[in-house]
Amino acid sequence: MAELRYIEDVVTLELDAEICIGCGMCQIVCPHGVLVVEERKALITDRDRCIECGACAGNCPVEALRVKAGVGCASAIIHSWLTGEEPSCDCGGSC
Amino acid sequence: MNEQNCDPPSVGKSACCPPPKVEAATCCPPTKATEPCCPPKAETPACCPAVADDRPGYKLWAFVSGWHDSPVGRIPQIATKLTASDILGRWQMRWGLGRMRYSIAPGLYAIGTPSSTSPVLVTANYKMTFDLVRRDLHNHDVWLLILDTKGINVWCAAGKGTFGTDEIVRQVQTTKLDQVVNHRTLIVPQLGAPGVAAHFVQKRCGFKVIYGPVRSRDLQIFLASGHQATPEMRRVSFNLAERLVLTPVELVSMWRQILWSIPILFILGGISPEFFSFAAAWQRGGAAILAGFAGLLAGAVLSPLLLPWLPGRGFAFKGAVTGFLVAILGTIIFAAQLNWLNSLALLLALPTIASWCSMHFTGSSTFTSPSGVEKEMRHAIPGQAAALLVGGLCWIAAVF
Incomplete structure (x- = not known):
């Protein structure tokens, strides 16, 4: 089957390898295999696969990841454009 | 219903177990005194606990198969076999019927006969999620800690933060989980991770978070292998079946826009050289509504299904391509009835509707980033608006 890939060069994911302690939590939580730990440091392997869910950043104990x-x-x-609120799933109650 | 369980073994009258019509409660009160009368048959619990657990105004869920004793009291024991009503409920949810009210009470549940060393699995209180999890834990002895996610599935609730650190800590404390189990480990679904900070959960309630697999069907292997998930189990997919099952709710979610469009199209369809014609409203308006439905199906069903094979990256573009192919088909089939302006209108408007609907499928997909969705929308919406306007003008001009 053809591979599903989304729009490129837009993702806000950033990794500070200096701070990274190589605990591997980001690799565990990422649902798209974007992050891999090699030689005790995390690496962003395929950043365009990132969906900016925030799981890696939230579970990084040293805040080495930002997204x-x-x-x-x-x-x-659209809801956030119209109301000025942050986008959330609370749009009209049906999604 | 289970009167026979309460019948005394002898034919003679019994003060202890009268016929149910007199007073059900006297049948099998949970006191030792009645035991000689109501024989300690294995079936008796089926007769009485259900009555004992009835509360005024409350109804016990059908999935509660019994009660399991724990150091903090009785915990509802849940069935792992889904019934027809569970499956019917799942179908209702897939069509978006009452989707915001399909939840169960949060708290601690038992599957099988868990002990103080049994694993604790955390999940959401969306009943469809709960049903899949208990079905997939058939033949296991585990505790299920249900978070109050307001009836939303794990991944969406994690995005909102309702499936999150605060709620885990709150449920661990209110259920007195530390008295129920002697280990300090929670198995949290991996897709809950966007709302959870594992290190903060441990700091705040002493329980270590272990992220389980993405799909509940992998739980059995995960538990059997000592909490090892293969890379496959950690990746979200979006195969044809997974996309197909999400399309009905996508169609249903458009109902507001559909209802608005129908009268507008009838009115616009009636515009004619002699100001307004009811015959034209019926004929042209009806044709436009059919074209609109074709666009809806192209964008909300066909485009999601063909997603990997459609050109481009943006969902709006993929939808426009699908809609354009359908529109071309329409101009060929109805070539005799459509003049060039009508055909042009169809070629512009139908792909626009498909593009709009397909763009909304980003919310259902598993691989779109918010930055990407925002970018494609900034490009797509002006184009959609322009195409719809020009298409509409062509359609109206066609009668003059």
């Missing part, structure tokens, strides 16, 4: 996490949903973004 502008959010909901990848058109309705949520």
Whole structure:
């Protein structure tokens, strides 16, 4: 089957390898295999696969990862444009 | 219903176990005194605990198969076999019917007969999620800690933070989990991780978070292998079946826009050289509504299904391509009835509707980033608006 890939060069994921302690938590939580730990340091292998869910940053005990996490949903973004609120799944109660 | 369980073994009258109509409660009160009368048959619990657990105004869920004793009291024991009503409920959810009210009470549940050393698995209180988890834990003895996610699935609730550190800590404390089990480990679904900070959970309630697999169907292997998940179990997928099952709710979610469009299209369809024609409203308006439905199906069903094979990256673009192919088909089939302006209108409007619907499928997908969705929307929406406007003008101009 053809591979599902989304728009490139937009992801806000950042890794500070200096701070990383290589605990491997980010590799465990990432649902798209973006992060891999090699030689006790995390690496971003395929950043365009990142969906900015925020799991890695939230579970990094030393805050070596940064990402502008959010909901990848058109309705949520339209709702946020109209109301000025942060995009969330609370858009009209149906999504 | 289970009167026979309460019948005395002898034919003679019995003060202890009268016919149920007199007073059900006297049948098998949980006191030792009645034991000689109501024989300690294995079936008796089926008769009486259900009555004992009835509370005014409350109804016991059908999935509660019994009660399991724990150091903090009785814990509802849940069935791992789904019933017809569970499956019916899942179908209702797939069509978006009452989806915001399909939740169960948060708290601690038992699957099988768990002990103080049994694993504790955490999940959401969306009943569809709960059903899949208990079904997939058939023949296991585990504790299920259900978080209050307001009836939302794990991944979406984690995105909102309702499946999160605070709620885990709160449920661990309110259920007195530290008295129920003597280990200090919680198995949390990996897709809950966006809302959970494992290190803070441990700091705040002493329980270590272990992230389990993405899909509940891998739980049995995960538990059997000593909490090892293969890379496959850690990756989300989005195969054809997974996309297909999400399309009905996508269609249903458009109902507001559909209801608005129908009268508008009838009115616009009636515009004619002699100001307004009801015959035209019916004929042209009806044709436009059919074209709109074709666009809806192209964008909300066909495009999601064909996702990996459609050109481009953006969902709006993929939807436009699908809609354009359907529109071309339409102009060929209805070539005799459509003049060039009508055909042009169809070629512009139908792909626009498909593009709009397909763009909304980003919310259902598992591989779109918010930055990407925002970027594609900034490009797509002006194009959609322009195409719809020009298409609409062509359609109206076609009668003059």
